[in-house]
Amino acid sequence: MQQEPRVPVMSRACYQQTWLPLVVALLALLPPPGVSRITYEPSWESLDSRPIPAWFDDVKFGIFIHWGVFSVPSFGSEWFWWYWQGSKSQAYVDFMSKNFPPHFQYADFGPMFTAEFYDPKQWAEVLVASGAKYVVLTSKHHEGYTLWGSKFSWNWNSVDVGSKRDLVGDLAEAIKNCTDLRFGLYHSLFEWFNPLFQIDKNNHFKTHYFPNTKSLPELYELVLKYKPEILWSDGDGNAPDVYWNSTGFLSWLYNESPVRDTVVTNDRWGSGCICKHGGYYTCADRYNPGHLLSHKWENCMTIDRRSWGYRRNALLSELLTAPELVEELVETVSCGGNLLMNIGPTSDGRIPVLFEERLRQVGQWLKVNGEAIYSTNPWRAQNDSVTPGVWYTCKPKEQVVYATFLKWPTSWNITLGEPIAVIGKTQVQLVGYERNLEWAHLGEKGMVVNLPTLNPTQMPVQWAWVLKINYLNEHIHKHLGV
Numbered sequence: 001m002q003q004e005p006r007v008p009v010m011s012r013a014c015y016q017q018t019w020l021p022l023v024v025a026l027l028a029l030l031p032p033p034g035v036s037r038i039t040y041e042p043s044w045e046s047l048d049s050r051p052i053p054a055w056f057d058d059v060k061f062g063i064f065i066h067w068g069v070f071s072v073p074s075f076g077s078e079w080f081w082w083y084w085q086g087s088k089s090q091a092y093v094d095f096m097s098k099n100f101p102p103h104f105q106y107a108d109f110g111p112m113f114t115a116e117f118y119d120p121k122q123w124a125e126v127l128v129a130s131g132a133k134y135v136v137l138t139s140k141h142h143e144g145y146t147l148w149g150s151k152f153s154w155n156w157n158s159v160d161v162g163s164k165r166d167l168v169g170d171l172a173e174a175i176k177n178c179t180d181l182r183f184g185l186y187h188s189l190f191e192w193f194n195p196l197f198q199i200d201k202n203n204h205f206k207t208h209y210f211p212n213t214k215s216l217p218e219l220y221e222l223v224l225k226y227k228p229e230i231l232w233s234d235g236d237g238n239a240p241d242v243y244w245n246s247t248g249f250l251s252w253l254y255n256e257s258p259v260r261d262t263v264v265t266n267d268r269w270g271s272g273c274i275c276k277h278g279g280y281y282t283c284a285d286r287y288n289p290g291h292l293l294s295h296k297w298e299n300c301m302t303i304d305r306r307s308w309g310y311r312r313n314a315l316l317s318e319l320l321t322a323p324e325l326v327e328e329l330v331e332t333v334s335c336g337g338n339l340l341m342n343i344g345p346t347s348d349g350r351i352p353v354l355f356e357e358r359l360r361q362v363g364q365w366l367k368v369n370g371e372a373i374y375s376t377n378p379w380r381a382q383n384d385s386v387t388p389g390v391w392y393t394c395k396p397k398e399q400v401v402y403a404t405f406l407k408w409p410t411s412w413n414i415t416l417g418e419p420i421a422v423i424g425k426t427q428v429q430l431v432g433y434e435r436n437l438e439w440a441h442l443g444e445k446g447m448v449v450n451l452p453t454l455n456p457t458q459m460p461v462q463w464a465w466v467l468k469i470n471y472l473n474e475h476i477h478k479h480l481g482v
């Protein structure tokens with residue numbers, strides 16, 4: 001029997017050397033050399049001028065985790081409560097009347113969110129194996145239930161009801177202790193059925209009962225307690241940012257909070273903000289424009305095409321395949337975006353093994369081809385003008401351009417319409433094969449690369465191969481001002 005492939009080793013051991021925190025603490029006392037801190041005003045003009053911390057553009061790939069009380073019915077989608085009792089969609093109403101007693105309420109699902117198999121260290125290991133460099137967990141979705149013992153979510157949080165655990169804190173600790181991933185939190189501003197939100201809504205958002213007693217105190221609590229480096233805001237409930245006091249909160253986050261130097265946020269801070277204000281742009285769910293944007297953006301999408309939360313009624317055909325996921329990553333990164341790929345754990349605390357397999361498959365691809373993704377820049381062209389399904393990235397300092405091709409050409413020669421190659425200087429390699437490939441000019445612009453005759457078992461990966469092109473006759477430069 002052949003040896004099993006080794007499980008990827010966690011990038012940081014799950015213990016700390018005793019002298020390290022001391023050195024870090026001493027260094028923290030020194031003033032940073034020559035840094036004068038900019039103070040941000042609570043206005044979009046000022047907040048939007050803050051550069052997005054550079055780490056975010058380098059890492060390219062994160063995992064989104066939708067987990068909450070909706071994982072208990074695990075039917076349809078994480079919008080279960082809304083579809084059942086808000087819009088009263090027939091499939092959801094029927095599901096409840098068939099399977100639960102007549103007076104069963106959504107709150108009765110709370111004690112069933114038991115998370116008995118929740119092992120944050122195992123989650124951390126799976127996340128590392130995926131090649132992702134950050135994770136974003138739903139600390140609270142539109143249902144209002146907090147995955148930490150919030151002081152502002154009385155009797156509707158994971159410490160009081162359900163698992164009796166600090167689900168956020170336990171993952172934060174495992175991620176921070178055991179991995180090099182950045183820890184991020186999703187937070188929904190509005191809650192579908194919160195009576196205080198309903199009062200404010202009826203007052204045309206002129207009163208602020210809900211943000212002042214719920215969403216804002218929660219946000220401060222989350223940041224102070226867990227120090228997330230991504231704050232993924234969502235769910236403006238059609239209320240303007242003035243109602244949410246988003247600019248007030250963000251100026252605190254950028255000026256005074258413990259994560260002010262490294263924190264990254266998105267653009268969902270009130271109606272009209274999306275794709276316009278805040279940190280990086282998300283624009284829409286599953287946003288993947290296929291062209292370069294001048295502002296840093298993120299494609300948040302989910303392995304289950306139809307749901308973000310776990311649903312038991314998902315079909316295999318409804319889940320994206322590993323090649324489809326890699327394609328999404330490659331396209332997104334070529335166009336200057338980051339990919340945030342979602343999984344939905346079960347209410348008993350498992351990452352379903354099929355999601356786990358997908359994550360490991362993407363991780364195996366990245367293990368070979370990560371150099372074409374991490375810390376790259378968009379190139380002059382995002383995709384090829386002659387051969388469809390070829391996506392470019394580059395590393396200007398190394399004078400390298402990467403061309404990822406999704407289909408192995410039947411002719412064993414691939415035509416690239418964009419690179420301007422130089423005989424005697426330009427070298428082309430298949431990443432993972434590391435031998436110079438023959439190539440010929442296609443005309444003034446473009447080249448034909450002779451691929452090696454490998455049988456499938458000799459190929460470095462089974463789909464989405466990367467050509468590494470050294471030296472081209474042009475200035476390859478960074479397009480994004482991030």
Ligand SMILES: *[C@@H]1O[C@H](CO)[C@@H](O)[C@H](O)[C@H]1NC(C)=O
Binds near residue numbers: 014016121173174
């Ligand atoms: C994380 O590190 C702390 C301090 O070294 C330790 O007490 C704790 O048990 C660790 N937790 C995990 C999940 O590894």
Ligand SMILES: *[C@@H]1O[C@H](CO)[C@@H](O)[C@H](O)[C@H]1NC(C)=O
Binds near residue numbers: 245252
């Ligand atoms: C908005 O937030 C800022 C910063 O925390 C605070 O100073 C201000 O009082 C808040 N405004 C309202 C209307 O709550």
Ligand SMILES: *[C@@H]1O[C@H](CO)[C@@H](O)[C@H](O)[C@H]1NC(C)=O
Binds near residue numbers: 383384385388389
């Ligand atoms: C690829 O590039 C061409 C222009 O060369 C463009 O028209 C097309 O929309 C791009 N995107 C895709 C997904 O092919």
Ligand SMILES: *[C@@H]1O[C@H](CO)[C@@H](O)[C@H](O)[C@H]1NC(C)=O
Binds near residue numbers: 412413438448449
């Ligand atoms: C592929 O390219 C090589 C040289 O790079 C050439 O000799 C060969 O004829 C090409 N094959 C096809 C099928 O175009």
